[in-house]
Amino acid sequence: MSFYTSLSGLKAAQTDLSVTANNIANVGSMGFKRSRAEFGDIKPPSSTTAGIGTRLKSITQQFTQGNFEASSRELDLAINGAGFFVTRNQATSGDTYLTRSGSLAITSDRYLVDSNRDYVQVLPVDASGNLTATDLASATSLQLPAASATGSALSSIDIGKTGLVTATFADGTTEPLGAVMVANVTNPEGLAQQGNARWSITGEAGTVTSATPGTSGIGTVESGVLERANVDITEELVGLITAQRNFQANAKAIETANAITQTVTNMRT
Incomplete structure (x- = not known):
């Protein structure tokens, strides 16, 4: 189960990276409005289940006003x-x-x-x-x-x-x-x-x-x-680093789960 839980985290981090990258790519597009990915946890099947991951709820655009260029x-x-x-x-x-x-x-x-x-x-x-x-x-x-x-x-x-x-x-x-x-x-x-x-x-x-x-x-x-676009490049770069760290953490969780599974398999053999 932990493999799929971490896999959902990887997919979420990848989506977050894509949304942030699109914001950065359009920093010079006039009238562009930045987007934000919103995630939610997946309801566990029972009260004794730790959790089964995350899912994308929506990608919404932020219609705040951008700066003016003369x-x-x-x-x-x-x-x-x-x-x-x-x-x-x-x-x-x-x-x-x-x-x-x-x-x-x-x-x-x-x-x-x-x-x-x-x-x-x-x-x-x-x-x-x-x-x-x-x-x-x-x-x-x-x-x-x-x-x-x-x-x-x-x-x-x-x-x-x-x-x-x-x-x-x-x-x-x-x-x-x-x-x-x-x-x-x-x-x-x-x-x-x-x-x-x-x-x-x-x-x-x-x-x-x-x-x-x-x-x-x-x-x-x-x-x-x-x-101009309402994209704050500093904020987006921070978001990019955060999404990257989330991706790495979920990848590490999969690696750890794999190591534990391999250890258990070796013990049985």
């Missing part, structure tokens, strides 16, 4: 506080994603997209720039106008702390185009990881809510900065 691009955004940007893979699957990575760009046909080429979702606003809807169904992909209603060419766009996208035209006039949607979910750990610092919404994530950034628990939108 950028010279106006289209580099970060959320200061809770929330996610909402994007849609409109070109292929049509799937909706949540992300903390705000490195945006403009396509040749003037759509606002993120670094995965997914379309950034914006909410409708009135002439004063106030939200007229906050639900996910009202969000749309933003296509920038080539010119104003009077024919003046688009000069630039600005994204404010509330996510409001404002177009400035060559004649100096401005027009609110919509507000970058920042959404919250009841249980972020219930989101399904899709890679490239994006997640899909599942039933376990709970309700998706949105509001004007800076209100109702939604963070503000910061322009000219990007959010």
Whole structure:
């Protein structure tokens, strides 16, 4: 029995090593959220059994905020506080994603997209720039106008702390185009990881809510900065050493059990 008990410990330590290694590998990935492996003991078959090992309970992501990195691009955004940007893979699957990575760009046909080429979702606003809807169904992909209603060419766009996208035209006039949607979910750990610092919404994530950034628990939108991975490299290295020691200890336990078994076998012969 001790062989299998220690074997479960070896597998647990190996999983812990893999999770820690993945965190370290993504220390430079913008918007990445570190993971943590959680283990639990296996229920023994009776009260006289010492224990039969450990098992992996879950691998959960930690959605704490990462540090900000200054950028010279106006289209580099970060959320200061809770929330996610909402994007849609409109070109292929049509799937909706949540992300903390705000490195945006403009396509040749003037759509606002993120670094995965997914379309950034914006909410409708009135002439004063106030939200007229906050639900996910009202969000749309933003296509920038080539010119104003009077024919003046688009000069630039600005994204404010509330996510409001404002177009400035060559004649100096401005027009609110919509507000970058920042959404919250009841249980972020219930989101399904899709890679490239994006997640899909599942039933376990709970309700998706949105509001004007800076209100109702939604963070503000910061322009000219990007959010780095929330990985503390020192903490991960300590975790790496701990997992390595756990692996070595379980391997030693197997070695000891094997030596005892060999001794007993020799005594019988």
